[in-house]
Every structure is written in structure tokens, then in C-alpha cells.
Amino acid sequence: MEIVKRHIKLTRLVACLAFLMFFATPSSAQESVEAEVTEDLSQYQTESYKKGRSIFKSKCASCHKLDKKFIGPGLSNIGDKREVEWLQEWIKDNGAFRASGDADAIAVFNEYGGVVMSAFPELSNEDIDAILEYTKVGEKKKVGAVAEASEEEQEGSDAWMVYLVTLIIVLGILWVFFKSDNGFLKIVSVIILILLLVYYGFSALMNLDVNEGYQPIQPIAFSHKIHAGDNKIECQYCHSSAKHSKTSGIPSVNVCMNCHLLIQEYDGDVTAEHNKEFYDGEIAKLLDAAGYDEEGQYDGKLEPIKWVRVHNLPDFVYYNHSQHVNVAGLDCAKCHGPVEEMEEVYQYSPLTMGWCIDCHKETQVDLKGNEYYANIHKQLAAKYGVNKVTVAQLGGKECGKCHY
Ligand code: HEC
Ligand code: HEC
Numbered sequence: 254m255e256i257v258k259r260h261i262k263l264t265r266l267v268a269c270l271a272f273l274m275f276f277a278t279p280s281s282a283q284e285s286v287e288a289e290v291t292e293d294l295s296q297y298q299t300e301s302y303k304k305g306r307s308i309f310k311s312k313c314a315s316c317h318k319l320d321k322k323f324i325g326p327g328l329s330n331i332g333d334k335r336e337v338e339w340l341q342e343w344i345k346d347n348g349a350f351r352a353s354g355d356a357d358a359i360a361v362f363n364e365y366g367g368v369v370m371s372a373f374p375e376l377s378n379e380d381i382d383a384i385l386e387y388t389k390v391g392e393k394k395k396v397g398a399v400a401e402a403s404e405e406e407q408e409g410s411d412a413w414m415v416y417l418v419t420l421i422i423v424l425g426i427l428w429v430f431f432k433s434d435n436g437f438l439k440i441v442s443v444i445i446l447i448l449l450l451v452y453y454g455f456s457a458l459m460n461l462d463v464n465e466g467y468q469p470i471q472p473i474a475f476s477h478k479i480h481a482g483d484n485k486i487e488c489q490y491c492h493s494s495a496k497h498s499k500t501s502g503i504p505s506v507n508v509c510m511n512c513h514l515l516i517q518e519y520d521g522d523v524t525a526e527h528n529k530e531f532y533d534g535e536i537a538k539l540l541d542a543a544g545y546d547e548e549g550q551y552d553g554k555l556e557p558i559k560w561v562r563v564h565n566l567p568d569f570v571y572y573n574h575s576q577h578v579n580v581a582g583l584d585c586a587k588c589h590g591p592v593e594e595m596e597e598v599y600q601y602s603p604l605t606m607g608w609c610i611d612c613h614k615e616t617q618v619d620l621k622g623n624e625y626y627a628n629i630h631k632q633l634a635a636k637y638g639v640n641k642v643t644v645a646q647l648g649g650k651e652c653g654k655c656h657y
């Protein structure tokens with residue numbers, strides 16, 4: 254008896270040690286990666302860099318890139334090419350500057366075929382200094398990729414650890430059950446085993462048909478990151494019915510061709526995974542669907558693009574986009590996540606009933622400027638004895654609102 258007990262203690266000790274070691278290793282590896290990254294990142298962290306980057310992105314990026322010619326010249330290190338005073342005058346009002354007869358200003362204007370750059374009289378000299386700092390330092394790229402990769406690894410090792418710990422526990426229980434004579438220990442181990450089974454069984458059942466993260470392969474590798482992110486195209490330019498109707502809809506080929514009649518080659522940033530040839534090939538598929546042959550001649554052979562649906566609620570649920578986007582004023586990102594960073598869209602939210610209801614319980618209805626709601630609000634506020642009314646209190650938990 255005595256020997257068996259000591260044996261158990263020993264195995265427990267070993268198990269605990271193993272457990273601690275597994276926790277300790279990946280996190281210390283993570284720390285050292287972080288240390289390296291922060292050192293490199295400091296130049297991207299100054300206030301003026303951040304300010305310059307954000308002004309550049311919002312006011313200049315539609316016509317300028319850093320490293321290459323776009324509609325205007327590439328602006329990387331432009332501070333080395335021109336005097337600061339020259340740049341200030343040019344950026345604030347290039348038209349007036351040219352009219353004053355500055356030779357360089359007139360030359361660069363002619364070089365770009367007389368395309369007019371907008372004037373930015375609202376920018377101060379500090380703003381312009383910040384922009385220049387950004388054009389000098391540039392974007393962080395490789396460092397970001399390292400950080401992301403290490404995060405992914407971290408996630409992977411976590412899942413692996415959970416399985417291992419579970420395995421150790423189950424083995425421990427089996428060992429006690431078959432080898433030990435201690436009746437009490439046996440009962441306890443059986444109870445733990447049943448609890449584990451119920452826990453895993455239940456979470457497996459709860460996850461049936463929950464497609465969070467679902468990312469099907471699309472007929473064209475259309476990138477939201479390139480369109481909505483890099484090129485800042487509004488979500489509703491393409492998903493124009495989100496405001497007015499039940500569905501958001503997927504844009505037709507015609508909408509794509511508004512831009513792609515002109516853009517037939519890809520000239521933007523590339524990644525290790527996808528190079529220029531890859532993106533050109535994808536645009537070629539679009540042109541083909543829109544009825545253009547390989548020489549760029551219109552042959553009229555139209556073919557709808559068969560996009561694969563990512564989000565799909567069961568037929569017995571009623572969900573309405575305009576109610577949420579227009580009436581409630583919710584951001585797309587609230588439910589769809591950072592779509593503008595997704596190379597290909599995936600399902601960000603679980604879309605379960607609990608997910609809908611949780612938000613209805615938390616979200617207060619904005620009643621400003623709406624008489625109908627203002628009246629209901631008074632009555633409900635009195636009924637619940639509160640000041641704020643949530644969607645749930647307005648009826649957002651009633652079965653009939655979401656189920657046909
Ligand atoms: C509507 C498009 C457009 C926008 C927006 C724009 N630019 Fe330009 N920019 C041009 C064009 C085109 C040129 C080339 C000269 C010309 O045609 O006037 C140019 C030229 C320049 C030059 C001169 C480059 C050289 O080689 O001398 C600088 C500097 C410059 N832009 C900075 C900016 C900054 C900073 C912003 C944002 C605050 C900005 N631009 C926004 C179109 C634009
Ligand atoms: C240039 C046009 C365009 C823009 C801009 C655009 N989208 Fe899309 N979106 C599409 C196309 C085409 C698809 C279908 C292909 C796919 O799923 O990748 C799509 C699919 C989606 C889907 C998945 C639909 C499904 O099948 O369930 C969501 C969600 C979505 N877009 C949200 C957004 C959001 C949010 C934005 C703004 C940040 C945005 N889109 C901007 C064209 C666009």
C-alpha cells in the first residue's frame with residue numbers, strides 16, 4: 254500500500270514538472286523574439302512618424318506610393334532631392350508655386366503630363382516635416398512578418414499542449430483505475446473521466462455547424478486587403494445594397510469593370526506568396542469573365558463569376574443588413590472583423606444564436622432624432638426603471654423577430 258502511494262506521488266510530481274516545462278519553454282522563446290522586434294521598431298514609434306504616416310495614407314496615398322511611380326512620382330526620400338522650403342510651397346499650393354515661375358515646379362509638372370496635384374493649404378510645416386520623416390523611414394515590412402509568424406507558432410503550440418495535458422490526465426486516470434487498490438481514488442478518477450468526456454462532448458456538439466474562420470477557395474483570388482485596405486475603396490462602393498436591403502450583395506462584373514477597364518495589370522505591393530504574375534493572372538480571369546479575349550479585344554463572351562458564399566445563416570433565420578448598418582449604424586467590422594486586412598475574406602464571427610442575442614443584450618439603441626423610438630423609449634424606460642434601453646428590451650430577444 255505504502256509503495257503504491259509513493260508511486261502515485263512520484264508520477265504526479267513528474268507530470269507537474271512536465272506541465273510546467275511545457276508552459277515555460279514557448280513563452281520565454283516568445284520574449285526574446287519580442288525584444289528583438291521592439292529594438293527595430295523604435296523608429297516606427299515616434300509621434301511624428303505615426304502622424305506623417307497617417308496623413309500620407311489619408312491625403313497622398315491615392316496618388317503617391319513610396320517606392321515607385323504611381324499617378325505622381327514615388328516619394329521615398331524626397332527630402333534628399335528637394336529643399337524643405339521647396340516642398341512646403343509645393344505641397345501647400347503647387348498651382349500658385351508654379352505660377353510664381355519656379356523652374357523645378359514647372360518641370361516636374363510637365364514631366365507628369367500636366368496632371369494636377371491637389372493643394373493642401375491646411376497642412377502646417379510640422380505636418381509636412383512629419384510626412385517627410387515617414388517618406389524617409391518607410392513602411393515596416395519584414396519585422397511585422399516575423400512578429401506575425403511567431404504569434405502563429407505560439408497559437409499552434411498552445412493547442413498541442415492542451416492535447417498533451419489531456420492525454421497525461423487520461424493516462425494518469427487509467428493507471429489509477431487499473432493499477433491502484435484504493436477504492437476512493439478509483440471513484441474520483443471515474444468522475445474526472447466522465448466530466449472530461451461531458452466537457453469535450455458538449456463543446457464538440459456546440460461547435461457543430463459553427464463555421465468561424467471558414468475561408469473557401471474563390472474562383473478569382475480577389476483581395477480585400479488590396480481593394481479595401483491598400484486602395485481604400487469603400488465597402489459600400491461594392492456592397493451597395495447593405496444600406497437599403499436585407500442583403501449586402503456581391504458586386505457584379507460590371508462594377509469591377511468600372512475600374513478594371515483601365516487597370517489591367519497589377520502594380521502594387523507583392524508578397525512572398527503572391528508575385529505580380531499571380532495577380533496579373535487573376536485580373537486576366539476577371540477580364541475573361543467580362544468578355545475580353547487575351548489580346549484585350551471585346552468578344553462578348555460574358556460569364557458570371559461563381560463566387561463561393563462565405564457567410565450563410567440557416568433558412569429559418571431572418572437577418573437584415575439595413576436594420577443593422579443603416580438603422581443601428583453599426584460598422585461592418587463589428588461583425589465581419591478587419592476585412593480590409595484580409596487577403597481573402599473569412600467568417601470572422603460565429604453567427605450563432607448566442608452571438609446575435611449577446612449583442613442585443615449589450616447594445617443600447619441610439620434614439621436620437623427618432624420620434625417613434627423616443628416615445629417607445631419613455632414607456633420602456635419607465636417599465637424597466639432604467640435610463641438606457643438595449644436592443645433586447647426593445648424586443649430583440651423575441652423568437653419571432655429572428656425566426657420565420
Ligand atoms: C490627385 C493626385 C495627388 C495627390 C492627392 C497628391 N499628389 Fe503629389 N503629385 C501628384 C502629381 C501628378 C505630381 C507630379 C507633378 C504634377 O503633375 O503636378 C505630384 C508631385 C508631388 C511632389 C513633387 C515630387 C518631385 O519629384 O519633385 C511632391 C513632393 C508631392 N507630390 C507630395 C505630395 C504630398 C505630400 C501629398 C499629400 C499631402 C500629395 N503629393 C498628394 C499628384 C498628387
Ligand atoms: C472592389 C469591390 C469590393 C470592396 C471595396 C469590398 N468588397 Fe467585400 N466582397 C467583394 C467580392 C467580389 C466578394 C466575393 C468574393 C469573396 O468572398 O472574396 C466580397 C465578399 C465579402 C464578404 C463575404 C461574403 C460572403 O460570401 O459571405 C464580406 C463579409 C465582405 N465582402 C465585406 C466587405 C467589407 C466589410 C468591406 C469594406 C472593408 C468590403 N467587403 C469591401 C467585393 C468588394
Ligand code: HEC
Nearest residue numbers: 488492495500501502564565566572577578583584585588
Ligand atoms: C450585425 C452584424 C453585421 C453587420 C454590422 C454587417 N454584417 Fe454583413 N453579414 C452579417 C450576417 C449575419 C451575414 C449572413 C447573412 C445570411 O447568411 O443571410 C452577413 C453577410 C454579408 C455578406 C454576404 C452576402 C449577404 O448579403 O448575405 C456580405 C457581402 C456582407 N455581409 C457585407 C457587409 C458589409 C459591407 C457591411 C457594412 C456595410 C456589413 N456586412 C455589416 C452580419 C453583419
Ligand code: HEC
Nearest residue numbers: 474475476479484504508509512519520521532535536539
Ligand atoms: C474602385 C476601383 C476598383 C473596383 C471597383 C475593382 N477593383 Fe480590382 N483593383 C483595383 C486596384 C486599384 C487594384 C490594384 C492595382 C495595382 O495596385 O496595380 C486592383 C487589383 C485587382 C486584382 C489583383 C489583386 C487581387 O486582388 O488579387 C484583382 C484580381 C482584381 N482587382 C479583381 C477585381 C474584381 C473581381 C472586382 C469586382 C468584384 C474588382 N477588382 C473591382 C481597383 C478596383
Ligand code: HEC
Nearest residue numbers: 571572580581587608609612616618644647648649654655
Ligand atoms: C454587433 C451587434 C449585433 C449583432 C451581432 C446582431 N445584432 Fe441584431 N440588432 C443590433 C442592434 C443595435 C439593433 C437595433 C436596431 C434598431 O435601432 O432598430 C438590432 C436589431 C435587430 C432586429 C430588429 C429587432 C426589433 O426589435 O425590431 C433583428 C430582427 C435582428 N437585430 C436580428 C439579428 C440576428 C438574426 C443576428 C445574428 C445573425 C443579429 N441581429 C446580430 C445589433 C446586433
Ligand code: HEC
Nearest residue numbers: 462567570604605606609610613649650651652654655656
Ligand atoms: C437575435 C436573433 C434571434 C432570436 C431573438 C432568437 N433566435 Fe433562435 N437562432 C438564431 C440564429 C442566428 C440561429 C442559427 C444558429 C446557427 O446556425 O448556429 C438560431 C437557431 C435556433 C434554433 C436551432 C438550433 C440551433 O442552435 O441551431 C432553435 C431551435 C431556435 N433558434 C429557437 C429559438 C427560440 C425558441 C427563440 C426565442 C426564445 C429564439 N430562437 C430567438 C437567432 C435568433
